[in-house]
Amino acid sequence: MSILGIVAEFNPFHNGHQYLINTVKEKYNFDAIVCVMSGNFTQRGEPAICNKWARAEMALNAGVDLVIELPFCFATRSAYYFAKGAIELLELTKVVTHIAFGSEMGDIEQLKDIARLLNEEPDDYKKLLKKQLNKGFSYPMARSIA
Known part of the structure; x- marks a missing residue:
């Protein structure tokens, strides 16, 4: 069996999310799609536009077969911990064989360079990051300034 894992917030669910789901289903013919999604609070610690139940329903209606909630302690942290928690959850299912993600950038080589950095x-x-954090900036803002 071939099972795809997707990590998302779907805040809100939009055409880009639908495009990703449709594209991977058509191109790779997965047996099922499992999505790890943030709950009622997003990675930035803000309340989600729609509650987790509505967003999960949107994902299911769009072709996702199972939605797993990313625990709050991962969902509201930095991108690193958000991704780490989500990928670990997908791994713990013991059924996910592939992962996919969307990108506004659309350039995998540039994404690889950023990941390496x-x-x-x-x-x-x-x-520089530590200096900005000591000044009281939030982690995302401190990273941006550094």
Whole structure:
């Protein structure tokens, strides 16, 4: 069996999400799609536009077979912990064989470069980040400034 995992917030569910689901279903013919989705609060710690039940229903109506809620402790943290928690949940299902994601960028090589940079942050960057955090900036803002 071939089972696809998708990590999303669907806040709100839009045509890009539908496009991703349709494309992977048509192109790869997965037996099922499992989605890990944030609950009532998003990665930025803000309340979701629609509650988790409405967003899960939208995902199911769009072709997702199972929606698993990402626990609050991961859903409201930085992108690293959001992704880490979500991928670990997909792995814990013991059935997900592939993962897919959407990107506004549309350039996989540029995404790989960004991933490498984030995985191997230079010491100068780490110092700048710490300086901004010590000034009281939120983690996302401190990263942006650094």
